[in-house]
Amino acid sequence: MLQILIAPNSFKNSLTAEEVADTIEAGLQESKLPAQIRKFPIADGGDHTSYLLTKHLEGEMKKKQVQGAYLQPTDAQYGFIADLKTAIIEVAETSGFKSIQGAIQSPINSSSYGLGELILHNIEAGVQDFIICLGGSATVDGGIGLLQALGVIFKGKDGQTLQASPANFKEVDSLDASAFKTRIQDCRFTILCDVENKLLGEAGAAAVFGPQKGASEADVELLEDFLSHFTKLSQEALGEDLNAIIGGGAAGGLGACFAVWFKAKMEKGTAYFCKITGFEAALAKTDLLITGEGSIDSQSLEGKAPLVVAGYAKDKGIPTIGLAGKIPQHISLKLQAYFSMLLAIGSQPENLTAALLHTKVNLSRTAKQIGLLLARTNGQKKSAD
Template identity: 40%
Template sequence: MKIVIAPNAFKNSLPAAGVAAALEEGIRLSGYAGELNCCPVGDGGDGTGSLLAQYLGAAILPAAVADPLGRTIDASFGWVRETATAVIELADASGLRLLLPEEYNPLVADTTGCGQLMKAALDQGAGELLLCIGGSATVDGGTGILKELGLRFYDAQGGTLQQFPKDLVKLHAIDASALDPRLRNTRITILCDVKNHLCGAKGAAAVFGPQKGAGVDDVMLLEAALQQLRQVVMQYGGKDMDALESGGAAGGVAAGVAAFCNVEIVNGIDYFLKKIDFEQKLEGADRVVTGEGSIDHQTLEGKAPFGVAMMAKQKTIPVIGVAGRVPETTDPELQACFQWLFSINDQPLPIEEAIRQTHPNLVKAGIKIGREVQKQTAAVASSV
């Protein structure tokens, strides 16, 4: 028997590698003695960059950057010298995890630090940037990044805008003449795990603003700022930032960077699995275990467990899904993806308690999986 353990992170609790390790521990405790292959995955969300850097054997290079509120912090990026590829985790510089809850303020939090990481990578000689944009603290349309890369933003009087994104409602003109010329020969691949457009009811401000501390009035101001940015960019660059699927990812970073740079936006999990040659890791597998904090119908829109399940199903390998939360009612489409889908919580828990219990509950889930696999294997053997 061979089991491949390929989970995503459990948000706010355990990184993907920690989830895989807990499941492995439980499966071994069940008495399972077969082969186990731990292969934690990412779909563009926070933590994807560090995983990619590990799989690609990247060196970790330090860089001093601004956090979302402008304070200097130590960050880093992955560097693959052989291919001149930099792996950049936006959240390392502009992530929500860098702030205390009482500091969440998407009206003034910006992506300047991520832009500084990108410049550091260009200084290193990067010809390709792999940009993982999950976990941002920002809804700035990527203007912090673009400012660092040389764009200038002006109001109607010709004054330079100072604070992003809230000052964007006064945006009147953009000057791209000083955009870093190295970007013309640099490929930027953005890994996304959402399909939201920049503006509107399902856009960056409305959907992601409240997650980052925006109240009702703040969401309205952020929406107005992004709409104004969109209009001015169309006037000066000819691109409609709102036309881009996934453009609203990371508070509009995807749309903003794509408007001025050589960008390809990709489905994060599909790109990740191909990059690490996950198909080869599935060779000879009898079961695949995947999961993340929540598995529901939205998972089918391209989240990590769905990508893992689809690749396994192509090889007719049964897939077991585990999550902190699963639908209470049967979802036929999820059933088609997962042979077995269950919550690691034996009973409903307050979210804070469920997060605290994630590791031990994953170990228990691993024991349950190990026993079930051995039971099924024994049943098949006895029927032969």
């Protein structure tokens, strides 16, 4: 019997990875294809990563109220693996757009303080290992909110403590990290990050990600000055350059903050997910892999989820079918090399809003057609045998 493994990422703004896997399975079953189907939904360090990792590692999801991106109360979900003393936290839950109530403001007014609150809560509960998923941040505070929640004290020229923010950071003259260092001394941090932007400059956190989070041109200049000043103070305190970190601009500078202040290990999202969940072992005795996400194109070659799992399958000689809402009109040889078949699931010309609404029915229909083809091919092969 044909052994099929379904391992998709989410279709952003439409279906979670689990929902995608369920829909593909339903379409295949409707085709009456005789096959043993297994599902292994995957994640890339963005939305839903904590849930899927926690499920694979047999942990539990918990909830804690913290201060959101604009310092408003928000309920943040996170994964907890008791046996491993590990917490899995998505920045999106504490400091992302989902934590915002009302209109989006300038990131000058945003803070990662809630992320620090959640980390502190877990440290006090005995957690020693943290997996931090950097996707979905609404902040560009370089991690100063996070650091303050964990005990770093920022001081003005008069020696008085300041509640530091990007807006007033020019007043900060020094910092005291002694309490912070004691607090995290027994902890280990792994951060999942798929971007390579450094903290400062034209490709940095302020210039590239600031406008995506509501920053005006004037705001971007202020944020760049703030991050430069924070880099100087950090180097004076720790002897390391925040701007030397590849990926340091991720999540508004949290990439650099974790790498330097927390000595965190930086990992690519999907590759780490596959490693820690044992995806390669799941490919054993698999005849066909089906993967997918909202868009598969040349950018996917930079390590996007479908290409990572297709790469594992390719190495083992397992054919892969890729399904996406959008694929290139001309598929490059390099991209095609990962897939035996790469299909767009759309059925008719329609705008993005309509396409997102129709993702489930389009995905199910496409999977059914694949099943019908496989059933016919498999039947013909048996007849020949």
